[in-house]
Amino acid sequence: MNPIFAETGTSVFETMSRLSVQHGAINLGQGFPDDPGPRDVREAAATAVLDGWNQYPPMLGLPQLRQAIAAHYQRFQAIDFDPLSEIMVTSGATEALAGALMALIEPGDEVVLFQPMYDAYLPLVRRAGGVPRFVTLRPPHWRFDEDMLARAFGPRTKLVLFNNPLNPTGTVFSGEDLALLARVCVAHDVIAICDDVWEHVVFDDNPYTPLIACPGMRDRTVKIGSAGKIFSLTGWKVGFVMAQPSLLRVLARAHQFITFTTPPNLQTAVAYGLGKDESYFRTMRTGLQRSRDRFAAGLTARGWPVAPSQGTYFLTVDIGRMGLVDDIAFCETLVRERRVAAIPVSAFYAEDAIRTAVRFCFAKSDETLDAALDRLGQAG
Numbered sequence: 001m002n003p004i005f006a007e008t009g010t011s012v013f014e015t016m017s018r019l020s021v022q023h024g025a026i027n028l029g030q031g032f033p034d035d036p037g038p039r040d041v042r043e044a045a046a047t048a049v050l051d052g053w054n055q056y057p058p059m060l061g062l063p064q065l066r067q068a069i070a071a072h073y074q075r076f077q078a079i080d081f082d083p084l085s086e087i088m089v090t091s092g093a094t095e096a097l098a099g100a101l102m103a104l105i106e107p108g109d110e111v112v113l114f115q116p117m118y119d120a121y122l123p124l125v126r127r128a129g130g131v132p133r134f135v136t137l138r139p140p141h142w143r144f145d146e147d148m149l150a151r152a153f154g155p156r157t158k159l160v161l162f163n164n165p166l167n168p169t170g171t172v173f174s175g176e177d178l179a180l181l182a183r184v185c186v187a188h189d190v191i192a193i194c195d196d197v198w199e200h201v202v203f204d205d206n207p208y209t210p211l212i213a214c215p216g217m218r219d220r221t222v223k224i225g226s227a228g229k230i231f232s233l234t235g236w237k238v239g240f241v242m243a244q245p246s247l248l249r250v251l252a253r254a255h256q257f258i259t260f261t262t263p264p265n266l267q268t269a270v271a272y273g274l275g276k277d278e279s280y281f282r283t284m285r286t287g288l289q290r291s292r293d294r295f296a297a298g299l300t301a302r303g304w305p306v307a308p309s310q311g312t313y314f315l316t317v318d319i320g321r322m323g324l325v326d327d328i329a330f331c332e333t334l335v336r337e338r339r340v341a342a343i344p345v346s347a348f349y350a351e352d353a354i355r356t357a358v359r360f361c362f363a364k365s366d367e368t369l370d371a372a373l374d375r376l377g378q379a380g
């Protein structure tokens, strides 16, 4: 057995969801909305199942979906991707990440990872033979600077894996942060894998800059998106990956042997959904922003020290300000005694973990959030 998977524990999301069921808790741990998602998009999938072609679609994805993805990024981020040679559909962002790491890493290559990091990154990097080098982000700002990058990047750096907006903290990196990272990538001739799955979930009218739009990055970036996040349909697992043709060709070699294709009916529905007008995307954003504000205000009123969230489905509570130092013990007690599940942020670190931040998912109905606030009660 390969020790990387044999010795790793069960994902924190699965663990907390199981504990949540066991204790009859409200699950604000694993990140998924509790509404069923846009009805017209689900209807498009249902129609495609009943009336459509349900055999293997083309390996790179349905042509109409690749067209729709190209039009989407042109509309929202002013980036031109050629649908034929620069876009591939994958089974979720997770497959795109796994395939990109398998395809691009040679054993011994160094890969720069920003902690806190999504839990899949490190095992996938290691299994591909990569050697992780960490940039460790810390509260309250969770930002990086030139010295931190200088310590992590070196002559053996092949890749950087960058997630913006950042799960679990809800940080949206500024244009300046991105320009700095882009300069370092160019100086070290490094490829960036950009996990941009939260690109549409940015609040307070803040601008969102994708790293691929920074000078020197167009040809050295693999950009990854996910329909699961755009349409609040996290179980659909329809992802997409964009890169210049010679990079995309290599990614396609990996994809053809991992999943080969993604269900065509879901692809048809996502193609339809990406064409929805501006108001859909605005309403999704403002709805989530309202939920964030409702939950943050409720927590604050009860004495919980809430940290700001600029994007994603998540906000964090700084339990250090309550005199606590063990986020895992805190989450275990919380799910057992107050019957609300949350995620300890230390699970997103490989070393030098921050133990004082706890992540809550606010992508829930007002009733669910209010019920969770009632159960949480006063801090302490």
Ligand code: PMP
Binding pocket: 031, 091, 092, 093, 094, 095, 118, 163, 167, 195, 197, 225, 226, 227, 228, 234, 237, 238, 239
């Ligand atoms: N990356 C990040 C940062 C995520 O938060 C998630 C899911 N929440 C994924 C990747 C996985 O996306 P998908 O479900 O499309 O595989």
Ligand code: GLN
Binding pocket: 011, 013, 014, 029, 030, 031, 032, 167
């Ligand atoms: N991305 C989701 C989160 O951060 C969970 C996905 C999963 O369960 N692996 O909560």
